[in-house]
């Protein structure tokens with residue numbers, strides 16, 4: 001029996017370039033979008049993937065959901081508001097693993113999930129809630145383990161509890177930092193090695209189709225690829 005991926009992905013390989021710019025462009029190039037929400041967009045990047053596209057498309061509603069320190073983001077959002085005086089800005093300081101976080105969220109045209117799904121023990125539930133509060137698109141970008149690691153298609157692995165020697169090999173030349181050893185789930189640690197095909201099938205399970213997909217090499221070491229994905233809501 002040969003193992004086939006359940007969802008083929010057109011995989012044009014683009015130059016490594018600057019993957020930060022490519023993530024930003026993925027959002028800025030969405031069509032017919034006037035409201036954006038970023039889930040986990042604060043750490044280091046201070047809302048860059050939300051605010052720069054919001055300025056580019058003239059967004060009317062801009063929402064950030066992050067349970068970390070949002071103060072640097074807030075300062076950036078205030079700067080962005082000078083360019084977007086009629087835009088509503090919302091910051092929700094909450095944990096998006098919890099269903100209750102989504103009950104008060106107004107639906108948006110497009111949501112952003114950049115480098116967050118691999119930190120959530122219930123990432124499938126997070127995708128279900130994010131897709132149910134998104135009208136048109138969800139953008140995903142994160143390191144994914146190369147498909148060649150898995151004999152079966154659409155795989156993912158819970159690498160958080162692997163022994164350190166194996167983790168160190170997978171970490172080689174990547175930006176997965178050495179972490180304190182975790183014995184129970186924490187969103188501060190890298191939990192999952194998803195494959196790109198696993199993410200595509202996960203969204204497919206909620207009726208969402210792949211609108212755009214490309215894979216950037218050489219972003220996170222030899223064992224990882226870096227997909228940039230846009231999913232479209234069911235018609």
Ligand SMILES: C[S@@+](CC[C@H](N)C(=O)[O-])C[C@H]1O[C@@H](n2cnc3c(N)ncnc32)[C@H](O)[C@@H]1O
Nearest residue numbers: 040041042043066067068095096097114115187
């Ligand atoms: C690895 S950083 C990614 C930052 C940015 N999105 C990027 O692509 O560079 C993870 C961010 O998501 C936030 N985060 C992670 N898990 C979260 C959760 N369950 N609920 C809310 N925020 C979360 C963290 O506070 C942090 O700002």
